[in-house]
Amino acid sequence: MLAKRIIPxxxxxxxxxxxxxxxxxxxxxxxxxxxxxxxxxxxxDELVFLDITASHEGRKTFKELVTKxxxxxxxxxxxxxxxxxxKDVEALLEAGADKVSVNxxxxxxxxxxxxxxKAFGSQVCTVAIDANFTGDVPEWMCYVNGxxxxxxxxxxxxxxxxxxxxxxxxxxxSMNHDGVKQGFAVEALSELSTSLSIPVxxxxxxxxxxxxxxxxxxxxxxxxxxxxxxxxxxIGIKDLKxxxxxxxxxxxxV
Amino acid sequence: MxxxxxxxxxxxxxxxxxxxxxxxxxxxxxxxxNIIRSADKVIFPGxxxxxxxxxxxxxxxxxxxxxxxTQPVLGICIGLQLMCKSxxxxxxxxxxxxGIFDTDVVRFxxxxxxxxxxxxxxxWNTVINCGSSPLLKGVDGDQYFYxxxxxxxxxxxxxxxxxxxxxxxxxxLEKNNFHAVQFHPEKSGMIGEAILRNFLDL
Numbered sequence: 289m290l291a292k293r294i295i296p297x298x299x300x301x302x303x304x305x306x307x308x309x310x311x312x313x314x315x316x317x318x319x320x321x322x323x324x325x326x327x328x329x330x331x332x333d334e335l336v337f338l339d340i341t342a343s344h345e346g347r348k349t350f351k352e353l354v355t356k357x358x359x360x361x362x363x364x365x366x367x368x369x370x371x372x373x374x375k376d377v378e379a380l381l382e383a384g385a386d387k388v389s390v391n392x393x394x395x396x397x398x399x400x401x402x403x404x405x406k407a408f409g410s411q412v413c414t415v416a417i418d419a420n421f422t423g424d425v426p427e428w429m430c431y432v433n434g435x436x437x438x439x440x441x442x443x444x445x446x447x448x449x450x451x452x453x454x455x456x457x458x459x460x461x462s463m464n465h466d467g468v469k470q471g472f473a474v475e476a477l478s479e480l481s482t483s484l485s486i487p488v489x490x491x492x493x494x495x496x497x498x499x500x501x502x503x504x505x506x507x508x509x510x511x512x513x514x515x516x517x518x519x520x521x522x523i524g525i526k527d528l529k530x531x532x533x534x535x536x537x538x539x540x541x542v
Numbered sequence: 543m544x545x546x547x548x549x550x551x552x553x554x555x556x557x558x559x560x561x562x563x564x565x566x567x568x569x570x571x572x573x574x575x576n577i578i579r580s581a582d583k584v585i586f587p588g589x590x591x592x593x594x595x596x597x598x599x600x601x602x603x604x605x606x607x608x609x610x611x612t613q614p615v616l617g618i619c620i621g622l623q624l625m626c627k628s629x630x631x632x633x634x635x636x637x638x639x640x641g642i643f644d645t646d647v648v649r650f651x652x653x654x655x656x657x658x659x660x661x662x663x664x665x666w667n668t669v670i671n672c673g674s675s676p677l678l679k680g681v682d683g684d685q686y687f688y689x690x691x692x693x694x695x696x697x698x699x700x701x702x703x704x705x706x707x708x709x710x711x712x713x714x715l716e717k718n719n720f721h722a723v724q725f726h727p728e729k730s731g732m733i734g735e736a737i738l739r740n741f742l743d744l
Contacts (some may be wrong), residue, residue, distance in 0.1 A: 290707065291686055293664040328731060333666055364688060366730045386729065409589065410555060411662050411690045423636045456662060487660050507590050510660065523576045540686035541732060 291540045292504045292532070293333035293511035295489065295501055296518045298323060298371075301340050303349045318519070321356050323433040328363045329516065331542040335361065336459075336513060338390065339369035340434070351383045356455065358384025366414055374403045380466040381408060389459060391416040392432035395439055395446070397469045398453060405454025413457075413534065414489070415450040419443040420463040421476070430474055435463050443476065444483060451486050458484060469495025469517070477507035489513050497523060504537050543742065545569040545684055546581035548608070550613070551598040552588025558692060561728035561738055575607055583614050583742060586621035587728075592631035592647065594637055596624060609640055614744040623693060624648045625722050631693050643715045643722070645698035650707065659708050662692040667705050669713045669725065675702035677714060677740050679719055685715075685733045687725035695724065703717030 298305045299318055303317045324335050337357065339350040346369060354367055367380050368389030377388050393414055393448045394400050404413040418431045422436070428443035447458050460480055462473035472493040481488040487510035490503045494514035503509045529539045547558055549571045559577070562569040562585075567583070570577060578584055586608060588595070599605045608615070608625075617625045623641050629647035631637070650661045666686040671678045687705075694711035697704060703714035706726070715722045721741060727734035 289668060290663070293665050324739075359559060359563065360562060362564065362729065362731050362734060364690075364726075379693075381553065384560070386554065386557070409591070411664065411692075413587070423718070457664070485660055487664055542733075 289538045291333065291510075291538045293489075294331075294500070294528060294539070295326045295334045295336055295511055295513040296332050296525070297336040297338065297491070297513050297515045298519075299338050299340050299515065300350060300353065302346055303353055306340070314390070320353055321360050322363070323519070324361050328361050328526060329542075331529055331540065332363065332525050333511070334363060335365040335368045335538060337365060338389070339367070351379060354380055354385050356464050366443060368416060370415070372409060373400065374460040377404050377412075379410065381412065385414045387456070389414040389416045391418065394450065394462075395430060395432050401450055401453040401455055405456075410456035410486075411456045411466060411474070413455050414459050415447075415455040416445060416459040416461065417443060417450075418461045418463055419476075421473075431463065444480065447480055447484060451484050454484060455486045457489060459489040459491060462493060465493030466491070467516070468493060470508070471495065472503040472507055472512065474502055474507040477503060477509050481508035481510070487511065488512040494523075497528055500528060500532060501535050501537060502531070532542055543567060543583065544581045545583045545585065545742070546578045547571045547585045548578065548604070549589060550588070550602070550604060552590035552593060552595050554589040555587055555730045556725075558585060558587045558618065560691040561714065561735065564744065565735060565738060567742060572592060572656060573602065573604065576642075578607065579611070581613065583744070584611055584614070584724075585618065586625070587618040588620045588655070589690070590620045592620065592623055592629035592639065593633060593637040595620060596629075597726075598639050599618060599640075600625070605640055609642060612719060614741065615720050616741045617715075617720070618728070619724060622712075622722035622724050623695060625720060626695050629693060642668045642720050643698065643700045643712075643717055644695045645712065645715070647693050647695050649693050656744070662690055663707045664690045666730075667707065667725075668702050669705055670710075671703050672701060675714050675716060676744060677716070677723065677737050678703060679735060679740050681733065687727070687730040689725045691724060
């Protein structure tokens, strides 16, 4: 049976792991390769590394880091952040990444998804969407630039479009829930997962183990991503999987 | 030990080289016939599209080379699919492949699914040992391995392990010196490394 995936996310700045609270207030927590290897040993199913460095020098450091990760870690990993065009994707895949995650660049230039899918296959192309439930008549709207600028795209429309252009997965982060630790955006996730035929990764809001049960059962997510609760050892991945297994959710326990 | 990894127009081969290095084995990525023929073990890995990769193998004479190898050969993912008789992953709906295993590769179809299932089949799924696979030596019970694919090889006489994604399909195919896995052992953590170790020990 296909297992539900638990994915720790590591934000990388200048070669170090950091995690923001509500996309701001960043602090460093550790070495990416070491942390990634530890998560892999505990039973993480995949890893996501997001480069939040903007500088040219930082990009080079990140590419070198991707190769180190590929050399040392034996589970799949996705990299994202700062991907603007096809040649950025090519460089990261060449460095050893299994998948790439595109966000703002795809919203600005949707044909980037088609290009990636055509050149490397849908399976390498994760489309990340940061959305906020907002407005006078509230709706889920997509944001770019790390959640700083609202676009005119609605979450569900954009996810559908991304799928039809060749996205292999959707990574949906609810900005309303991110960093608050009160649970995932279960209703929106359920709607998203039901309306798409590609896997949906839930992100934003994990605070306790029961939130993961909710996101897989009520939220119908295929995978759940979290950062700080894992980095700060609030929840151990192995403990989480044993709990989910006890709740009847198919997970891989190592 | 000399391990040759077949170099052709498929992606994601670096991860196989990395996995070999983690097992303490230096591999050679090559399309040189003499080096491949003289290797102790040959790995035929990759992620790619069946028709494009098959055309490349044919135009470089590598189809005949692979079929005539006598040492242990391990196909991974698209490697497994190309070792079957044919694949539906082609512009006109069918491409003839190497024909080492007596089965065809078909697309996961929503018609097969009674409940909603997603394609590609992506993530960790259990491999069910049919009893005779040397690659699964020492692997207890039905373990999870990492998969990413949209096409599957039907179950046949060469199937030594299956995976169920609504319908059962071939997770491992084996015939004489030819072995092939649909999952990615190089991305399947410790248990994946055990499979690769078993292959190197053949």
